[in-house]
Amino acid sequence: MSEEKKNTEEFVITGESLIAKVKELIAEGNxxxxxxxxxxxETLIELPLTxxxxxxxxxxxLAAVGAIAALVTECKIIVERK
Numbered sequence: 001m002s003e004e005k006k007n008t009e010e011f012v013i014t015g016e017s018l019i020a021k022v023k024e025l026i027a028e029g030n031x032x033x034x035x036x037x038x039x040x041x042e043t044l045i046e047l048p049l050t051x052x053x054x055x056x057x058x059x060x061x062l063a064a065v066g067a068i069a070a071l072v073t074e075c076k077i078i079v080e081r082k
Contacts, residue, residue, distance in 0.1 A: 006032070007081045018069040018077075019062060022047075025079055026058065033080040036068055044068050044075070 013021055018036070025031050026049060034047040045068060047061055068075070 009079045009081070011077045011079070012074065013077065014074055015069040015072040018072075018075060019065055021077060022062070022065050025077075030081050031079055032082050035078040035080075036065070037076045037078065038072055039074050039076075041076070044072070 011021060022034060022036075025034060031049050033049060036044045036047075038044055045064060047065075
């Protein structure tokens with residue numbers, strides 16, 4: 001059984017730029033999971049992303065991220081890459 005090495009990054013951003021950052025990360029293509037946490041370090045949403053997620057399949061994901069962006073002033077994005 002082969003083990004995949006996971007690489008994580010964290011970004012602290014404002015709610016206003018949340019959607020743009022998530023779109024940017026999805027466009028990179030090597031992101032496996034995106035976790036969005038609030039300023040109290042509570043997980044708001046965890047988005048598993050697969051290579052096959054494109055086009056219309058992204059609409060519900062971006063709608064959920066947009067709803068979160070409207071509620072938070074500052075959040076942390078944790079990005080898990082393969």
